[in-house]
Amino acid sequence: MARNPYEVLGVARDASEDDIRRAYRRLAKQYHPDLNPGNKEAEARFKEVSAANDLLADAAKRARYDRGEIDETGAEKPQYRADYRGFAEGPDGAKYYTSEGVAPEDLEDLFAIFGRGAAGGAGPFTRRTHVRMRGADQRYMLTIDFLEAINGARKRLLLAPDKSLDVTIPPGLKDGQILRLKEQGADGIGGGPKGDALIEVHVAPHPLFRREGDDIHLELPVTIAEAALGGKISVPTPSGAVTMTVPAGSNTGTRLRLRGKGAPTSDGGQGDEYVTLKVVLPEGGDQALADFLRDWAPKHPYDPRRATGPA
Numbered sequence: 001m002a003r004n005p006y007e008v009l010g011v012a013r014d015a016s017e018d019d020i021r022r023a024y025r026r027l028a029k030q031y032h033p034d035l036n037p038g039n040k041e042a043e044a045r046f047k048e049v050s051a052a053n054d055l056l057a058d059a060a061k062r063a064r065y066d067r068g069e070i071d072e073t074g075a076e077k078p079q080y081r082a083d084y085r086g087f088a089e090g091p092d093g094a095k096y097y098t099s100e101g102v103a104p105e106d107l108e109d110l111f112a113i114f115g116r117g118a119a120g121g122a123g124p125f126t127r128r129t130h131v132r133m134r135g136a137d138q139r140y141m142l143t144i145d146f147l148e149a150i151n152g153a154r155k156r157l158l159l160a161p162d163k164s165l166d167v168t169i170p171p172g173l174k175d176g177q178i179l180r181l182k183e184q185g186a187d188g189i190g191g192g193p194k195g196d197a198l199i200e201v202h203v204a205p206h207p208l209f210r211r212e213g214d215d216i217h218l219e220l221p222v223t224i225a226e227a228a229l230g231g232k233i234s235v236p237t238p239s240g241a242v243t244m245t246v247p248a249g250s251n252t253g254t255r256l257r258l259r260g261k262g263a264p265t266s267d268g269g270q271g272d273e274y275v276t277l278k279v280v281l282p283e284g285g286d287q288a289l290a291d292f293l294r295d296w297a298p299k300h301p302y303d304p305r306r307a308t309g310p311a
Helices: 005-009 017-031 040-056 059-066 108-112 146-149 223-227 287-299
Strands: 138-144 151-162 165-170 177-179 197-203 209-212 216-223 231-235 242-246 254-257 274-279
Touching: 005 017, 005 040, 017 138, 040 059, 040 138, 040 242, 059 254, 138 165, 138 223, 146 151, 146 197, 165 197, 165 287, 209 274, 216 231, 223 231, 242 254
Parallel strands: 138 197, 216 274
Antiparallel strands: 151 165, 177 197, 209 216, 231 242, 254 274
């Protein structure tokens, strides 16, 4: 039996939308199947947390649940008492008026809504009206690689041993973005359409690249000779390596731009890639270089720390 969604997420009845969102993300990450492979208990807990969030994150569903109109699964609660108050307040001249704006023309129509008990003699609620409802949305989480988010990809999300979803990752997707897959959620009621699958996508960090907006940033090691003399070097980008010219006299911290080598933008454009140079000495030292600098340094004095002022 489904538990109270507030208890599942560990939030109070008057919790704000942000409180609910934070609680869901914390629990979803804790129990996500990708982080708990083979753990059936964690998988069941993740599904329970997702179902509770699906109900409480939707303001309309939450309000209906709080009023007792739907249960913990989002299903309609049966009504055991005919409440005629909704039919008593209609415009002048109308015999009856429902809260939905339906005005039956006569008593026969009214009994058709509540059942045939009074008119047909078969007892109250013998015949119920047909309920047709859309299925509930179901929420999932998917972690993808950095380059898959930049370039786009096709991923398969495993929901259960016998159920999976193929998810298309659009190029340029950002961390935390939610993808909606139409009619891939819970089954509808009474022939109603299925709900949607809402997939929150998280992007794993990359060892080289860092994203800021639609731009990509990269710290690139260079040799002393490349920095001092300049030249052409190979630089990695999300779409493959390109050749870039390093200006002579470059320093650690020098930033160069590769136009159009960033992430795809929402308007069909492309961000840039910013390459920050980092001068790196040879590993283990170099005796010839050390001998050269002993002779060179006294003849070419300079103070790289003068701009910092006295200690």
